[in-house]
Amino acid sequence: MTDPLLRLRNLTVEYRAGRRWTPAVRDASLHVEPGEFVSLVGESGSGKTTLVQAALGLLPPAARQSSGTVQYSDVDVTGWSDRRMALVRGNYVGFIPQDPNTSLNPVKKIGQQVIEAVKFNETKRRDAAAWRDAALESLRTAGLADAERVFAQYPHELSGGMKQRALIAIALAGKPKLILADEPTSALDVTVQRRILDHLASLREELGIGILLVTHDLGVALDRSDRIAVMQGGLIVEEGPTARIIEDAADPYTRRLLDAAPSRHTGRLEPATGTRPEDDSIVLRAKGIAKTYRLRGRGRRELRALDGVDLAVRRGTTHAIVGESGAGKSTLARILVGFDAPDRTPEPGTVHLGDRELTGLGHKALREVRRDLQFVFQNPFTSLDPRFTVERIIAEPLRALQIPGDRRARVVQLLEAVALDESHLGRLPAELSGGQRQRVAIARALAPNPDVLVLDEAVSALDVSVQAQILRLLVDLQGEFGLAYVFVTHDLGVVRLIADDVTVMREGAVVESGPAAAVLAAPEADYTRELLAAVPGTRPATVR
Amino acid sequence: MLRYAALKTGRALFVVWAAFTLTFVLLFVLPANPEDLLFDPAELNTIPPEVREQVAANYGFDEPVLVQYFERLGRALAGDFGNSVQSGKPVTEAVLGVLPNTLLLSAGALALAALIAYGIALTATSTRRPWLRNLVESLPSAAVSVPVFLSGILLLQVFAFKLGWFPAFGSDGPASLVLPLVTLAVPVSGPIAQLLVRRFTAELESGYVTTSRAKGATREQIVTGDVFRNASLPALTITGITFGNLIAGSVITETVFAREGVGRLTQTAINTLDVPLVQGIVVLVAASFAFINLAVDLVYPLLDPRLRATLALEAR
Numbered sequence: 091m092t093d094p095l096l097r098l099r100n101l102t103v104e105y106r107a108g109r110r111w112t113p114a115v116r117d118a119s120l121h122v123e124p125g126e127f128v129s130l131v132g133e134s135g136s137g138k139t140t141l142v143q144a145a146l147g148l149l150p151p152a153a154r155q156s157s158g159t160v161q162y163s164d165v166d167v168t169g170w171s172d173r174r175m176a177l178v179r180g181n182y183v184g185f186i187p188q189d190p191n192t193s194l195n196p197v198k199k200i201g202q203q204v205i206e207a208v209k210f211n212e213t214k215r216r217d218a219a220a221w222r223d224a225a226l227e228s229l230r231t232a233g234l235a236d237a238e239r240v241f242a243q244y245p246h247e248l249s250g251g252m253k254q255r256a257l258i259a260i261a262l263a264g265k266p267k268l269i270l271a272d273e274p275t276s277a278l279d280v281t282v283q284r285r286i287l288d289h290l291a292s293l294r295e296e297l298g299i300g301i302l303l304v305t306h307d308l309g310v311a312l313d314r315s316d317r318i319a320v321m322q323g324g325l326i327v328e329e330g331p332t333a334r335i336i337e338d339a340a341d342p343y344t345r346r347l348l349d350a351a352p353s354r355h356t357g358r359l360e361p362a363t364g365t366r367p368e369d370d371s372i373v374l375r376a377k378g379i380a381k382t383y384r385l386r387g388r389g390r391r392e393l394r395a396l397d398g399v400d401l402a403v404r405r406g407t408t409h410a411i412v413g414e415s416g417a418g419k420s421t422l423a424r425i426l427v428g429f430d431a432p433d434r435t436p437e438p439g440t441v442h443l444g445d446r447e448l449t450g451l452g453h454k455a456l457r458e459v460r461r462d463l464q465f466v467f468q469n470p471f472t473s474l475d476p477r478f479t480v481e482r483i484i485a486e487p488l489r490a491l492q493i494p495g496d497r498r499a500r501v502v503q504l505l506e507a508v509a510l511d512e513s514h515l516g517r518l519p520a521e522l523s524g525g526q527r528q529r530v531a532i533a534r535a536l537a538p539n540p541d542v543l544v545l546d547e548a549v550s551a552l553d554v555s556v557q558a559q560i561l562r563l564l565v566d567l568q569g570e571f572g573l574a575y576v577f578v579t580h581d582l583g584v585v586r587l588i589a590d591d592v593t594v595m596r597e598g599a600v601v602e603s604g605p606a607a608a609v610l611a612a613p614e615a616d617y618t619r620e621l622l623a624a625v626p627g628t629r630p631a632t633v634r
Numbered sequence: 635m636l637r638y639a640a641l642k643t644g645r646a647l648f649v650v651w652a653a654f655t656l657t658f659v660l661l662f663v664l665p666a667n668p669e670d671l672l673f674d675p676a677e678l679n680t681i682p683p684e685v686r687e688q689v690a691a692n693y694g695f696d697e698p699v700l701v702q703y704f705e706r707l708g709r710a711l712a713g714d715f716g717n718s719v720q721s722g723k724p725v726t727e728a729v730l731g732v733l734p735n736t737l738l739l740s741a742g743a744l745a746l747a748a749l750i751a752y753g754i755a756l757t758a759t760s761t762r763r764p765w766l767r768n769l770v771e772s773l774p775s776a777a778v779s780v781p782v783f784l785s786g787i788l789l790l791q792v793f794a795f796k797l798g799w800f801p802a803f804g805s806d807g808p809a810s811l812v813l814p815l816v817t818l819a820v821p822v823s824g825p826i827a828q829l830l831v832r833r834f835t836a837e838l839e840s841g842y843v844t845t846s847r848a849k850g851a852t853r854e855q856i857v858t859g860d861v862f863r864n865a866s867l868p869a870l871t872i873t874g875i876t877f878g879n880l881i882a883g884s885v886i887t888e889t890v891f892a893r894e895g896v897g898r899l900t901q902t903a904i905n906t907l908d909v910p911l912v913q914g915i916v917v918l919v920a921a922s923f924a925f926i927n928l929a930v931d932l933v934y935p936l937l938d939p940r941l942r943a944t945l946a947l948e949a950r
Binding site: 146148172173176177178179180181184185187188189192193194195196197198203206207210211244246247257260261263264 | 840841842844845846847848849850851852853855859860863864867937938939940943
């Protein structure tokens with residue numbers, strides 16, 4: 091039997107923290123056979139990226155590989171110098187990085203960057219035309235049909251998906267036998283993600299290369315992998331063929347991940363307590379919202395972010411707004427709460443909260459409205475003041491809106507509502523996990539006792555298992571306080587879990603709108619169907 | 635692109651005009667009797683009023699301020715800043731006579747400073763020994779904190795008097811340039827080096843470097859092929875601004891080393907209250923400063939395609 095393309099044996103990697111070394115990867119063993127698609131799944135901090143870095147010999151200076159071996163085919167590269175590893179990288183093993191937007195040199199043309207990748211891994215000397223042809227071929231293999239044009243462009247002239255394909259071309263340029271991909275699609279839209287991953291899977295079939303895909307998204311892994319390894323806290327806790335993992339996961343953590351994946355659920359979550367109102371009155375209504383941004387410069391170029399959008403949110407229900415980047419969903423959310431104003435021409439768009447009109451209100455009047463209408467931001471790592479304690483963060487709306495009463499008691503009550511407790515009062519955001527921070531952000535939004543909460547991608551920055559907890563919390567809070575949510579997301583899987591109504595947006599316009607169950611079960615628009623098909627983790631259920 | 639160039643050129647012209655106007659206000663308008671400045675303060679009280687009036691008329695001080703201003707501006711545009719009070723020679727001639735000396739010194743010092751800065755940045759980012767990195771990284775702040783007159787005198791003591799390698803004074807031959815060059819370059823290299831070290835470190839940690847390493851590039855190939863250019867872009871801006879410091883620094887350097895040059899000329903002009911000469915120097919220095927920064931601004935889009943794209947978008 092031949093050796094696998096990559097074999098990691100009992101790999102341990104440690105990071106220096108002060109004077110001590112703390113392990114990030116512990117005793118991990120993994121192998122990838124020729125033509126095999128293996129996924130390494132884990133949440134942030136599980137050590138999956140460190141494992142890939144160790145395999146490539148690209149560990150940061152603060153890390154060391156303290157034991158174990160890295161073997162490519164029959165060559166043990168453990169302890170190789172950087173210079174020797176440079177011969178392996180690109181040539182034998184290609185790497186596709188996480189964020190296409192920062193992973194290309196911004197001041198060099200794509201063609202030049204691909205040519206370098208060819209040159210570094212070629213022993214023969216060839217002329218410029220031959221390099222060029224090789225680079226163009228690599229770009230075509232990566233799925234860029236218009237390779238000549240891309241060749242002469244700079245990274246900033248390409249979309250995220252095209253940049254990622256250029257990076258795939260770079261990884262393929264050295265004709266490697268194995269490709270390591272570290273979250274190659276997490277910065278991309280779902281439909282683009284699907285196309286890129288399908289392309290990767292097809293490359294494996296065409297070129298017979300092995301692929302190790304690192305991802306936080308179990309759904310992505312389930313769709314395409316031959317084998318899956320699950321990582322938690324630096325340990326590989328489970329490893330096996332995909333079908334076995336789905337049917338019979340041995341490790342409790344794997345089962346939890348499976349349960350947390352939004353696509354594994356079929357219906358909406360129900361609140362633990364309270365009943366959902368059978369009240370169809372509209373609490374928030376937007377009509378004819380348009381927003382045009384004027385771009386700087388002489389030409390008076392305009393960008394139409396929103397074009398005549400209507401939205402109606404029923405009391406005590408969740409209305410999800412779904413779309414890919416550039417759909418205008420965040421702009422709409424900001425207009426709903428009065429952060430931005432809609433266009434006044436040709437016809438003024440309006441936003442009504444109950445029977446109060448929001449559009450055109452001054453700062454003071456808007457402040458009054460904010461008692462009933464609150465906003466939760468996408469990123470809990472930047473939306474909390476790092477120098478404020480949790481108590482001060484949550485109490486801030488109470489102070490700003492001059493709500494009377496015992497503030498500390500109210501803050502404790504709010505903390506309990508979001509499943510935190512008094513012990514968190516004096517903490518700083520830096521001392522909290524991502525999920526805890528988002529809980530604090532939700533508690534802050536709940537402080538003035540609003541009717542409506544607008545959540546802009548509120549769970550997108552969180553790990554799936556944390557995401558599931560926050561969604562659960564939101565549903566429970568809705569049952570308890572009769573809140574209405576406007577839930578902006580790019581993830582249709584999440585919509586299924588939480589939404590009563592859904593509005594699908596694309597390029598500033600509404601594509602489809604209606605009850606969530608109906609839209610998801612039988613979408614009318616082609617675009618909605620495309621989005622649904624792109625949700626990761628939906629295929630094994632139908633195929634296998 | 636044309637609009638950008640026009641805008642930057644306009645800004646440069648404005649700087650020169652503002653320098654002219656400001657010196658005019660300071661030197662010709664604010665003093666109660668500007669002609670007083672033309673005489674030796676010790677003899678001021680012994681000069682008969684008729685003589686003073688005649689001198690004032692000669693220089694046009696009896697006319698309204700605005701008329702004086704536009705007359706001087708008109709003549710300055712033609713390159714005529716009047717005559718030096720002390721020597722009687724035209725100001726332009728006096729300044730242009732010593733300008734090449736100073737330009738040679740400043741340009742040389744700038745080149746040397748850049749060399750030192752790159753040396754520091756490359757050593758700091760490529761070494762694997764932490765102690766060496768720390769040592770090298772502390773050099774920029776040390777370089778800035780040593781005043782020019784002190785390091786100049788120190789260099790003179792050691793290399794001119796003790797060792798006798800280089801001449802101590804004068805401006806003849808390339809050997810006389812070495813010590814002033816080093817004196818001037820060291821403090822100027824500090825900020826550039828500091829910026830470069832920061833940029834090199836940041837660029838080496840960026841995503842595209844990982845991509846390059848995964849391509850199979852060695853560390854040297856990455857530094858020369860990717861990082862060098864990207865890290866240098868911000869340094870270009872600071873280099874343009876630094877040029878102003880160099881001209882200011884040349885006043886001291888040229889005095890310490892007794893070299894002919896704009897710096898020394900400035901010092902003499904101020905000591906002797908040679909008003910037209912001071913104005914001429916200020917305007918010419920402002921012009922060369924504005925020119926260097928204009929050149930930096932115009933070169934920038936050629937080096938950075940992203941900026942080029944923004945400009946093209948604005949022009950559309």
